[in-house]
Amino acid sequence: MGEQVIKMPDIGEGVAEAELVEWEVAVGDQVREDQVLAAVMTDKATVEIPAPRDGKIIWLGPDIGEIVAVGSPIIRMEVEGDGNATPGEMDEPVMRSAVDDGSEPQSPGAAARAQEGTAPAPAETAQPDAAVPDAKPAAPAKPGSAPSGNYKPIAAVPRADGEKPLASPAVRRRAMDVGIDLRRVPGSAAANRITMDDLDAFIASGGEAAAHSARRTRDTSVDDVKIVGLRRKIAEKMATAKSRIPHITYVEEIDVTALEELRAKLNAGRGEGRPKLTLLPFLMQAMVRAIREQPQMNARYDDDANVVHRHGGMHIGVAAQTDNGLMVPVVKHVESLSLWDCAGELSRLAEAAKDGTASRDDLSGSTITITSLGAMGGIVTTPVINYPEVAIVGVNKMRIMPVWQDTQFVPRKMMNLSSSFDHRVIDGWDAAVFIQRIKALLEAPAMIFIED
Known part of the structure; x- marks a missing residue:
């Protein structure tokens, strides 16, 4: 097995850095060649970053909203055969926040470890069926569709106070469109990240009605939306x-x-x-x-x-x-x-x-x-x-x-x-x-x- 390093691409026209605006994958995901992994933006042009080959995501560098220099490593994949990683590319890239507060730049991994006080744990293999016991294969439900009989109801368990659900912007937009509170949706990916399949399963199991029934309760939450x-x-x-x-x-x-x-x-x-x-x-x-x-x-x-x-x-x-x-x-x-x-x-x-x-x-x-x-x-x-x-x-x-x-x-x-x-x-x-x-x-x- 080898390791493939994916760097921030040179978008051209003298651009020296770009902002990461969306992750399409998580650590532990198996990806195929040409699958979109992330999206970056400079000025008003958004560029998608595809996978150069089949492999498994083992490391994601910047957080959404961070500015990354062209040529800095942003993704590492485990691949069959030889990769392209060199010892110098194993280091995490130095990035700065999209909103520069004057603090010293640091790598996202270092920031996470400083906050948690521990080294990052290896990603667990996603168990998509764990949240849907006895589920039978079924096509994902479309927004607003009737619940499918192939799913048993998912328990809509709210997250702890202050705990933020992890999901991509696309999942968040979809949830907003159908009126789903993502704090009530179980996540099946690494770090309880909510995927589009999780959201489909939640809607198909009747979770939409459960979420709607909770609208009349007092809501003291504060949703921090990062401007990116x-x-x-x-x-x-x-x-x-x-x-x-x-x-x-x-x-x-x-x-x-x-x-x-x-x-x-x-x-x-x-x-x-x-x-x-x-x-x-x-x-x-x-x-x-x-x-x-x-x-x-x-x-x-x-x-x-x-x-x-x-x-x-x-x-x-x-x-x-x-x-x-x-x-x-x-x-x-x-x-x-x-x-x-x-x-x-x-x-x-x-x-x-x-x-x-x-x-x-x-x-x-x-x-x-x-x-x-x-x-x-x-x-x-x-x-x-x-x-x-x-x-x-x-x-x-x-x-x-x-x-x-x-x-x-x-x-x-x-x-x-x-x-x-x-x-x-x-x-x-x-x-x-x-x-x-x-x-x-x-x-x-x-x-x-x-x-x-």
Whole structure:
């Protein structure tokens, strides 16, 4: 038998370190070649680390949320034949917390031993059937499915006060979706870690009903959720934007009745293979025309060097909510795209952001941003600028409102734009002129397509 060391991969583009955001395996697990072992993140790109060969996991290095240097060992496997381990690679890598508190870095194994006062015990072989006596083979139940007769009820035994259930983020998300308290789910893997199979068995045995019945009891628990991965990066960027940029927010009401009529006609007559038009491609085209008149809006501010970089290319970021959190895919060179081109790129980027296939280039390089919550957009919002940009245009929900025209009220489709600007480099008057220009174009949408 040999030992295979898996190191933090070189993700490229000069990245020297990455954050561990998810473990897909535990010590003691048998894994197959190409099976996903972990996920790491740098900026907003997530990379999965596969197993290079069949083997057994004998050591996992960093904890979730820790930053690991490229080339540091993070996993050790026991494999058939010769491995690749050398004496120098047997040492645990030195890592730092994702939230640097100024303390001395140490290896996760050393930290665990310091807390427990003992050396780590060898991993026990997982006994998945221990929690389900007399269980017969059965397919795992889907969330919300009826209990299967193949399982006998699992005793929902709460963990001791303060004891936290061990589970991967995927298991935690699944449990949250179906309303299961993981403290009530027995774990079958090493260190009582809860696997997806454990959760399936708990649901199939009627544990879901048991968990729901406990909802009316007093709950004094405190669930500590470590901010890692994309959520940590979002938090850091929002904090930077609000602490460094003095925001000014300007709200204007827009009559989009004519725009909606045009959009409906274009969608009804669109050719095969063309994406359905939403409001956003029209807004993007209007922004292109408005930015030609006010190029200072399409900029990034280097406040350390006191330089505003005005970009000729209009790279519009579109904030998108995904299961993992807020992401901002970027439509590049909108000034060179048609209305239908914008719609196609928006569709492609939205799908890539949702299924996790968006590339590093897809998620970087924006010079101005649009944010929209669709039907949940509210009447007014106060968007946070996507640092280091200087402007963000926020789309609020559309409503049919009575509007006075001539001698009577008539129903019109109305929508607010709530937009924020960096008041250090953009005056309130200029912000108003910019939004008024967009308003004029959206209220008379034919003007969007007339070349100067």
